[in-house]
Amino acid sequence: MRTAYSVESVRAAERELMARLPDGALMQRAAAGLATACAELLGRVYGARVVLLVGSGDNGGDALYAGARLARRGAGVAAVLLSPERAHGGGLAALRAAGGRVSADADRDLARADLVVDGIVGIGGRGGLRPEAARLARAARESATVVAVDLPSGVDADSGEVHGDAVRADATVTFGAYKPGLLIDPAREAAGALRLVDIGLAPPAVADVEALQHADVAELLPRPTAESDKYRRGVVGVVAGSARYPGAAVLAVAGALRGGAGAVRYVGPAADAVLARFPETLVHAGPPGKAGRVQAWVIGPGLGDDADPLDEVLAADVPVLVDADGLRFLTPERVRARTAGTLLTPHAGEAAALLGRGRDDVEAARLHSVRELAGRYAATVLLKGSTTLVADAAGPVRVNPTGTGWLATAGSGDVLSGVTGALLAAGLPARDAGSVGAYLHGLAARRAAGPTGAPIRASEVAGHLAAAWRDVQD
Incomplete structure (x- = not known):
């Protein structure tokens, strides 16, 4: 599992480690890892042209010491000092001793660079870049491969928010532990490929953000036994669709x-269409309370403008997933009154309506928004989008690492609701069901899009769920 920790937690762990190490040893560890990553990106260090964008903090020191290591291997290294009077003295001396120099013409050096190292602002930075730093960052992006030190300058390490101009890196070398902003858009997109350098840090036992990997998902997947029947595997009820x-x-x-349900009970007006495609479905005209036994309900996809359909489903003493049109009828009071688990699966526009704010505000502050929704509704919330987040009242927020931009297609959210509802019916807690459902859904979309990427349909995503399931288990 990939785990990420707040700036406060990382700083505390750094202080504890530095108290046991010789002065400057931690920075040397970071610089060594950064120099190694830069060398791998360059391929050939000797003769390469490297430019360091150096701010006043420890990130600038990391960049200078890493630049010294590259200079000793034959690279031509120039440091652009954004605050010359506050540049790291030891790092600057090491660079000069290794044959590096301070740039006298930043624009000329950037235009000739093979690699640019962003050491402008560290993890404690707030707000966007200042105008001159932003100009240099744009010039670097146009001419060379950009490597960020710890995180791209100008992004918020704790939230992934970007307020103003920020560096857009091809790769980010982060030290000791991932920071939440590296895993959450819009900052995640600015970070590029991530590399974690072990510097001996011992982060806290509980992370702020975590991202499941194959092995974690494999442990959570429900597996039938010889004694299993459809009820033990889980029967999910689906209230969805309309004439329109x-x-x-x-x-x-x-x-x-395809998400593993032992059986599916469909309630709604689209029974003919459902049976034509999936004759194994159990259909009922409704109401949901008369449809038969289920272990979880999914309600909302494609309901249209019909009257409020939630009462019977929310009154059931089983987990309920509410998506799409079902979210329009929700109030915090209706959800808080439930004793069984509730999972809400809004996209940014639906989340904005639930929170009473604009869609852009939600997309700019995804981590804050999903936490606020989970707290306000006392529910688990799966916030769909470029980085899908799953949050509940306690525990780290889960970030889904799978998916593809081609997943932004009509009906893909309906498939996600179905597979996640099946996992709820199989007995997974809402947080795990949402995380595993999003993971499998994203893997299936990648398979459908192919290795080079191509347009896909939602039905193709559903068709690849079994293969995604096998991928995780294998």
Whole structure:
């Protein structure tokens, strides 16, 4: 599992480690890892042209010491000092001793650079870059490969928010532990490829943010035994679709069937369309309370403008996933009154409506928004988007690392609701069901899009869920 920790937690761990190490040893460890990563990106160090963008903090010191190591291997290294009077003295001396220099013409050096190292602002930075730093960052991006030290300058390490101009890196070398902002958009996109350098840090036992990997998902996947029947595997009820949107019902049922459900009970007006595609579905005209036994409900995809459909489903003493049109009828009071688990799966626009703010505000502050929603509704919230987040009232926020931009297609959310509902019915807690569902959904989309990427349909995502499941187990 990839775990990320707040700036406060990382700083505390650094202080504890530095108290046991010789002065400057921690910075040397970071610089050594940074220099190694830069050398690998360059391929050939001797004769390469490297420019360091150096701010006044420890990140600038890391960049200078790493530049000294590269200079000793034959690279031509120039340091652009954004605050010359506050540059790290030891690092600057080491660079000069190794044959590096302070740039007298930043624009000329950047135009000739093979690699630019961003050491402008560290993890304690707040707000965007100042105008001159922003100009240099743009020039670097246009001419060379950019490597960020610890995180791209101008992004918020704790939240992933970007307030103003920021460096856009091709790669980020981070030290000791991941920071939440490196895993969450919009900062994640600015970070490029991530590399974690071990400097001996001992972070706290509980992370602020975590991202599951194959092995974690494999441990959570439900597996039938010889004694299993459809009820032990989980029966999921699906209330979805309408005369206008019958396809939403078909896609939600597809996700549920391919997400491991022992059986799917469909309730709604799209029964003919569902049965034509999936004859194994159990259909009922409704209401949901008369449809038969289920271990979880999914409600909302494609319901349209019909009257409030939530009462019977929310009254059930089983987990409920509310998506799409079902979210329009939610209030915190209706959700808080439930005793069983509730999982809400909004996209940014739906989350904005639930929070009473603009969509852009939600997308700019995804981590804050998902936490606020989980607290306000006393529910688990899966916030869909470029980085899908899963949060509940306690524990780290989960960041989904799978997916592709091609997943932004009509009906993909209906498939996600179905597979996640099946996992709820199998007995996974809402936080795990949301995390595993999003992970499998993203893997299936990658398989559908192929290795080079191509347009996909939501039904193709559903069709690749079984293969994604096998990928995780293998």
